[in-house]
Amino acid sequence: MMAHLIDGKEISLQIKEELKQKAIEYKERGIEVTLAVIQVGNDPASSVYVGNKKKACEFVGIRSLAYELPEETTQEELIALVKELNERADVNGILVQLPLPSHINEDFVIKTIAPEKDVDGFHPQSVGALSIGQKGFVSCTPAGIIELLKRSNIEIAGKECVVVGRSNIVGKPMALLMLRENATVTVCHSRTKDLKEVTKRADILIVALGKPRFITSEYVKDGAVVIDVGIHRDENNKLCGDVDFADVEGKVEAITPVPGGVGPMTIAMLMNNCMEAIV
Numbered sequence: 001m002m003a004h005l006i007d008g009k010e011i012s013l014q015i016k017e018e019l020k021q022k023a024i025e026y027k028e029r030g031i032e033v034t035l036a037v038i039q040v041g042n043d044p045a046s047s048v049y050v051g052n053k054k055k056a057c058e059f060v061g062i063r064s065l066a067y068e069l070p071e072e073t074t075q076e077e078l079i080a081l082v083k084e085l086n087e088r089a090d091v092n093g094i095l096v097q098l099p100l101p102s103h104i105n106e107d108f109v110i111k112t113i114a115p116e117k118d119v120d121g122f123h124p125q126s127v128g129a130l131s132i133g134q135k136g137f138v139s140c141t142p143a144g145i146i147e148l149l150k151r152s153n154i155e156i157a158g159k160e161c162v163v164v165g166r167s168n169i170v171g172k173p174m175a176l177l178m179l180r181e182n183a184t185v186t187v188c189h190s191r192t193k194d195l196k197e198v199t200k201r202a203d204i205l206i207v208a209l210g211k212p213r214f215i216t217s218e219y220v221k222d223g224a225v226v227i228d229v230g231i232h233r234d235e236n237n238k239l240c241g242d243v244d245f246a247d248v249e250g251k252v253e254a255i256t257p258v259p260g261g262v263g264p265m266t267i268a269m270l271m272n273n274c275m276e277a278i279v
């Protein structure tokens with residue numbers, strides 16, 4: 001069987017084109033959408049994502065402010081910057097790149113961001129709103145996956161969906177969104193007994209466990225749809241996901257590649273959230 005390749009790069013481009021039109025309309029009304037991105041230290045992987053976000057902002061027509069703070073920045077200094085950006089009327093979205101250095105408490109920083117500027121959807125108020133079906137920003141990676149499925153005409157309602165991983169930024173919000181779309185949802189984690197048996201039930205398998213090429217064909221049902229969130233560099237410095245693409249591809253109905261799958265959608269949804277930050 002030839003698997004359908006879900007082209008996240010192409011779909012994200014489509015979304016960014018739509019947002020570009022919206023940005024033009026805002027500009028005509030005198031509104032310049034502005035995203036502030038804060039990075040503490042210079043983790044090379046984070047720098048790649050921050051660079052991609054900047055490029056996407058330029059494409060869409062969103063003004064981006066980059067704050068590159070040294071590794072030694074104190075929690076107090078970071079909090080002071082977030083509070084200053086909260087107050088600024090010309091800043092619509094605030095993103096603090098994670099992970100933060102270990103001397104800074106991430107939860108504390110996240111809860112300082114004004115919920116109406118929380119374009120990452122990480123603030124407890126945004127997460128709470130999602131869990132009870134109220135309006136609020138939704139974490140970009142899971143939101144992007146829903147968009148990928150919808151724009152690929154993959155039906156969600158009534159499907160058996162298994163999410164591997166329960167992190168606050170991917171697994172948990174992903175499960176909540178699939179539930180909202182009326183899938184039957186199972187969430188797996190490191191204490192799941194017999195992971196293979198569970199993942200093999202999935203019509204839609206979403207993998208965010210953070211281990212390169214961990215999911216092989218034995219974990220996957222024939223004809224399933226597989227979404228790979230993981231992103232790693234292998235021994236040969238090549239990008240790969242949590243799914244062993246070459247092994248799984250022949251067995252499935254549709255699959256996302258890495259790169260070019262979920263990653264570009266994360267960025268497109270961030271751009272979307274920035275536009276929605278305009279009241």
Ligand SMILES: NC(=O)C1=CN([C@@H]2O[C@H](COP(=O)(O)OP(=O)(O)OC[C@H]3O[C@@H](n4cnc5c(N)ncnc54)[C@H](OP(=O)(O)O)[C@@H]3O)[C@@H](O)[C@H]2O)C=CC1
Nearest residue numbers: 141165166167170189190208209210229230231262263266
């Ligand atoms: N493309 C994109 O836009 C993004 C990609 N990523 C990538 O996605 C991956 C996951 O990220 P994130 O959610 O932040 O990762 P975390 O490390 O925060 O979470 C990993 C989750 O997987 C579970 N897990 C780990 N090992 C196993 C195992 N052997 N069997 C079953 N479950 C397991 C953990 O379980 P437990 O809770 O029990 O520890 C945990 O819930 C990473 O590769 C990351 O780089 C992340 C964000 C965005």
Ligand SMILES: Nc1nc(=O)c2c([nH]1)NC[C@@H]1CN(c3ccc(C(=O)N[C@@H](CCC(=O)O)C(=O)O)cc3)C=[N+]21
Nearest residue numbers: 048049052096097098099120259260261263264266267
């Ligand atoms: N506050 C915060 N918000 C985040 O959304 C956030 C974060 N911190 N920390 C790190 C993770 C990871 N993440 C990615 C974004 C884009 C790609 C991406 O653009 N990927 C491309 C290219 C990858 C490459 O060339 O390295 C692709 O998969 O095709 C990947 C991963 C956002 N994250």
